[in-house]
Amino acid sequence: xxxxxxIKKCRTYRRxxxxxxxxEAINEILEAARYTASGRNAQPLEFIVAKSKExxxxxxxxxxxxxxxxPELGTPKEGERPVLYIAVIINTEINKNADTDAGLxxxxxxxxxxxxxxxxxxxxxxxxxxxxxxxxxxxTKKIHTLxxxxxxxxxxxxxxxxxxxxxxxxxKKNYIVPKRKLEDIVRTI
Numbered sequence: 001x002x003x004x005x006x007i008k009k010c011r012t013y014r015r016x017x018x019x020x021x022x023x024e025a026i027n028e029i030l031e032a033a034r035y036t037a038s039g040r041n042a043q044p045l046e047f048i049v050a051k052s053k054e055x056x057x058x059x060x061x062x063x064x065x066x067x068x069x070x071p072e073l074g075t076p077k078e079g080e081r082p083v084l085y086i087a088v089i090i091n092t093e094i095n096k097n098a099d100t101d102a103g104l105x106x107x108x109x110x111x112x113x114x115x116x117x118x119x120x121x122x123x124x125x126x127x128x129x130x131x132x133x134x135x136x137x138x139x140t141k142k143i144h145t146l147x148x149x150x151x152x153x154x155x156x157x158x159x160x161x162x163x164x165x166x167x168x169x170x171x172k173k174n175y176i177v178p179k180r181k182l183e184d185i186v187r188t189i
Contacts, residue, residue, distance in 0.1 A: 001115075008158060010110050011177055012167075013119030014065055015080040016150025025116050026051065026084065029149075032112035033088075033105040044094035045105055045144075048087040048135050058134065059085050063146065064125035068166045073173075082121070082148035087131065093140045102144040109147060119152035 001009075030047060038044070050059055060081055066074020076082070088105060090098045106122055113120050123146045131143055155174040160181060167177045 006111055006114060010114040011119075011156035011158070011175065012121050013150070013152040013154065013156055014074060014121050014175070015076050015153045015173075016082050016119065016148075017153050018079060018081075018083065019151050021051070021084050021118060021149060021151075025113075025118060028116070029086070029109050029112045029118075032108040036101075036105045036108040038101045038104075039095070039098070042094050042098075042101075044091045044098045045101055046089040046091055046141065048089060050085040050087070051083070056081070056083060056085060059131070059146070062127040062130050062134075063123050063148070065121070065123070067125065069169070073169060080153060082150045084149040086147045086149065087135065088144040088147065089135075089137065089141050090144050091141055098144070106145065106147065113149055117151060118149055119156075121148045122146075123148060 026049060030049070033045065033047060050056055065071070065076065068074070086109065088102050090096075090102065095101070110120050110122070126143070126146050128143050131146065135143075137143070154172075156177065157174065158177050158179050161178045161184070165178050165180070167175055170176055
C-alpha cells in the first residue's frame with residue numbers, strides 16, 4: 001500500500017470490534033508518535049495509555065462523539081466501544097502551545113494504527129477536568145486530545161465534495177466523508 005493509499009484509508013472510525021489490541025501494536029503506535037518531528041525538538045508531548053477494561057469503561061462517559069450526527073447515530077453503543085485510549089498530554093513547562101507537535105503526533109499514531117488495521121477516532125470533545133483528575137495530572141500538564149482505538153466494525157470512505165462537507169452515514173451505517181477536490185483548494189502562482 002502506498003502512503004497516499006494509507007492516508008485515504010485512515011479515516012475516523014466510531015464502532016469497533018471488541019478485540020484487544022496487542023502490546024506490540026500499541027508500542028508501534030507510541031513509537032510512531034515518539035519519532036515524529038517536534039518544534040525545536042523540544043518534545044513537549046507525553047502519552048497516557050488506558051487499555052484495561054476498567055479504565056476504558058471509566059473514560060467512555062467523559063467523551064462526546066460525532067458532532068455532525070445525532071448521538072444515537074454517532075456514539076458507539078455497548079459492544080461497539082473502543083478497546084484502547086491514548087491521551088496526548090502537553091507538558092506546558094516545555095511548551096505552552098504544542099498544537100503543531102500534537103497534530104503531527106496524532107497523524108503519525110493514526111497511520112501506524114491503520115497500517116495494522118486498527119482504526120481510531122480523535123476526540124476533542126472530552127471532559128478535560130475529570131480526565132485530568134483521573135490521570136492525576138499536575139497543573140503543568142494538560143490534555144490536548146484523547147484518541148480512541150479499536151478494530152473497525154464499519155467502513156469509512158471518501159467521496160468527492162458535493163456541496164456539503166459534513167460526514168454522513170450510508171444505509172449500512174458506514175461513514176462517508178466528502179472531500180473537496182484538489183482544484184478547489186490549490187492555487188498555483
